[in-house]
Amino acid sequence: MSALESELTELWEQYQNDDVSADSAGEDAYATLDAFLDSLEAGEIRAAEKHGDTWEANEWVKQGILLNFGLRATEPREYGGVTYNDVLPLADSSDYGDRGSRNTPDGTVVRRGAHIGSDCILMSPAFVNIGAHIGDGTLVDSCDTVGSCAQIGANVKLGANTLIGGVLEPVENAPVIIEDNVSLGAGCRVTSGFVVGENSVVGENTLLTPRIPVYDLVEEEVLYGELPADRRAFTRFVESSISDHDLFEGGAYKPAVVATDLQTETLEATEREDTLRE
Template identity: 90%
Template sequence: MSALETEIDELWERKQNGEIDAETAGEDAYATLDAFLDALEAGEIRAAEKSGGEWEANEWVKQGILLNFGLRATEPREYGGVTYNDVLPLADSSEYGDRGSRNTPDGTVVRRGANIGSDCILMSPAFVNIGARIGDGTLVDSCDTVGSCAQIGDNVKLGANTLIGGVLEPVEDAPVIVEDNVSLGAGCRVTSGFVVGENSVVGENTLLTPRIPVYDLVEDEVLYGELPADRRAFTRFVESSVSDHDLFDGGAYKPAVVATDLETETLEATEREDALRE
């Protein structure tokens, strides 16, 4: 256990026991919280990491993020000539250019505690929250949101108007993961700790969440909460148990995700129906 982890654990216990709050936290506590944010931004610590083939949350890191909210007072701050109120300032992006990364003006917001890699492009307006990791060579396009603790891999393309959800609580839950070399089409939504496997291509406006089934036509199985690596995925609507209703003609439908191998460009409509009904 590192010294920083030990200090965060101790602060967490004191906060949970009601021994410390935003009014009583002293200089030592804030020094620990600042060092924690520096380590997050440098990529020295992460909210989640892969272990034994599975993504696991680093609980103490998520606790440290929550402490930065619970032990700091809201203050008026300035950004782009506008006053906003928050417990944290925005990240200092002055060194992005030194590592080949760009954040375009007029609305690109990176919150303190986010890790931005090398050769990244952040197009305005985009928002990257505390604890998020943006890997090397990744594009965060216009109107994208990357939620707290989300882990975005290297050489990822997040299409315009994509939402990557954040999972901060409970601390034991892994956040949304988008692995290396993934391409998400415009308007995609990835939420609730869903894992997008490496090298996958996801069609525009696809919703990936553990509540929606993934019909994996490669391994002939139905999955929840993950899209395997090396897949091409798109939204399909399947019949719902609601069926006929007085309010509408015909049956009701619910969303699903169909996953094929990368060599499959498209499936004919009849093939899709047969695969889903089987």
């Protein structure tokens, strides 16, 4: 256990026992919270990490985020000439250019405590919440939302109007995971701790959530909460168990996700796009 983890864990216990509050927290507590946010932004700590084949939440990291909400007062702040009210300022993006990353103006918002890697592109308007981790070379396109604690890998493409859900509570639950080299088409939604395996390509407007089955035609099995690596996925509709109800003339259908082999032509298209971006 690192010194920072030890300090955050002790502070969390005090907070849970009502031994510390926003009114009583001292300079040491805020120094610990600031060091915690700096470590998140530097990518030194993460809300979730992969152990073997499984992604697991770092509970103490999520507790640290909650402490920042619980022990700080809401204050009026300025952004783009507009006053907003929050417990934290936005992230300082002044060093993005030094790392080859760029964030376009007019609505690109990165909240304090989010990590943005090198050679990233953030297109306005986009929003990246606290605890999110954006890997090197990743594109966050226009109208994208990356929720709290979401873990986005390297060289990922989030198509325009994509929603990556946040999972801050309960602290033991792993957030949404998008592994390396994934491409999500425009309008995709990924929620509730769903894991998208590396190198996968997901079609436009696909909803990935543990409540919707993934029919993996490669291994011929039905999965929930994950899309295996090296898959091409898209939405289809399958017959519902209420199809025989009198109200559903012609049958009722429910959404599902179909996963197939990643086709060679799909890889070539992705490689062509990478070449254009370079």
